[in-house]
Amino acid sequence: MPARDYLGEFEHIIVLALLRLEDRAYGVTVRQEIEFRTNREVSIGAVYATLDRLETKGYVKSHRGDPTPERGGRSKRFFRVTAKGEAAVNRTQRALQSMTEGLDLGLIRSYS
Amino acid sequence: MTPQADFVQPPRLAVWLVKLFTPADAAESILGDLLEEFSRLASKSGVAVARSWYWRQTVKTIPQVAGAGFRAAPWSTTAAVIGGFLLLRFVPHLLETAIFAVLHRYRVFEHHFNAYVFFATDGIAIGHVIASLFVGCIVALAAKGREMVATIALGLILCLMAGVGYLAWVARHWPMDDAMAWMLWNCTDLFAIVVGGAIVRMRGSAATPRPSDA
Numbered sequence: 001m002p003a004r005d006y007l008g009e010f011e012h013i014i015v016l017a018l019l020r021l022e023d024r025a026y027g028v029t030v031r032q033e034i035e036f037r038t039n040r041e042v043s044i045g046a047v048y049a050t051l052d053r054l055e056t057k058g059y060v061k062s063h064r065g066d067p068t069p070e071r072g073g074r075s076k077r078f079f080r081v082t083a084k085g086e087a088a089v090n091r092t093q094r095a096l097q098s099m100t101e102g103l104d105l106g107l108i109r110s111y112s
Numbered sequence: 113m114t115p116q117a118d119f120v121q122p123p124r125l126a127v128w129l130v131k132l133f134t135p136a137d138a139a140e141s142i143l144g145d146l147l148e149e150f151s152r153l154a155s156k157s158g159v160a161v162a163r164s165w166y167w168r169q170t171v172k173t174i175p176q177v178a179g180a181g182f183r184a185a186p187w188s189t190t191a192a193v194i195g196g197f198l199l200l201r202f203v204p205h206l207l208e209t210a211i212f213a214v215l216h217r218y219r220v221f222e223h224h225f226n227a228y229v230f231f232a233t234d235g236i237a238i239g240h241v242i243a244s245l246f247v248g249c250i251v252a253l254a255a256k257g258r259e260m261v262a263t264i265a266l267g268l269i270l271c272l273m274a275g276v277g278y279l280a281w282v283a284r285h286w287p288m289d290d291a292m293a294w295m296l297w298n299c300t301d302l303f304a305i306v307v308g309g310a311i312v313r314m315r316g317s318a319a320t321p322r323p324s325d326a
Binding site: 046053 | 142
């Protein structure tokens with residue numbers, strides 16, 4: 001099995017955010033979705049650094065939208081998950097499920 | 113959106129810093145996203161909260177995009193830094209030789225002693241700063257798109273070397289009068305390298321059309 005088959009923690013979160021947002025996924029919505037669901041402050045730089053890495057791996061694709069006045073005439077960069085990205089997220093999900101199977105996570109929480 | 117928020121702009125220095133450290137193609141999306149959220153936050157929670165948010169995002173974003181820039185082209189960036197390091201071994205020395213050649217050719221020592229002292233001391237130090245600025249520009253041009261990462265990396269390496277050299281020199285020659293001046297000129301040289309990178313970066317981003325203009 002290739003060494004880089006699984007997504008890293010933040011990569012996993014980003015791909016899941018893209019899947020949730022579908023065709024509305026760009027920097028602002030991805031960042032807000034992650035903040036809303038994970039309750040952790042995320043920088044736009046971290047989002048783009050991870051998205052660029054995922055694009056290099058072929059897990060996401062991006063295209064530019066039209067420039068808008070509220071963005072100072074700058075365009076949005078929309079992202080979508082590729083088939084390869086979907087396969088990677090499925091693989092990662094399955095690995096996590098397999099690793100947590102049979103564990104009493106409530107018991108772990110009470111110790112932490 | 114309130115009328116006040118319509119005219120509110122994010123902190124200029126923060127915008128400039130993001131532009132400085134972000135590759136031109138990524139800067140358009142990042143600055144657009146930041147402005148969009150800033151405007152929304154300014155109208156919802158007030159300008160002060162929005163400005164503070166913008167600064168927090170800037171401080172967190174710069175290392176992320178700089179690191180991503182390096183990871184995207186580690187070998188060419190490293191080569192630019194090593195090239196700059198080697199140039200710095202050569203260019204200031206060449207400049208020093210040229211200054212002394214001119215001083216001896218025109219016998220400045222005999223005719224204008226004060227001018228000779230100036231050129232042989234501060235003149236050489238100023239020459240070093242100009243040489244550092246020149247090398248900073250060359251490194252930035254070589255590290256196209258990663259100008260600030262390359263020049264800051266070179267500056268930090270030299271800073272570390274200067275710090276060690278300073279401690280060793282002070283230990284050997286203590287007490288000494290000009291240690292602080294030596295360190296200050298060294299710091300100015302390092303700063304000049306980074307300024308060279310910033311000049312090339314800003315000229316490059318002014319000349320590059322936005323991706324949305326294409």
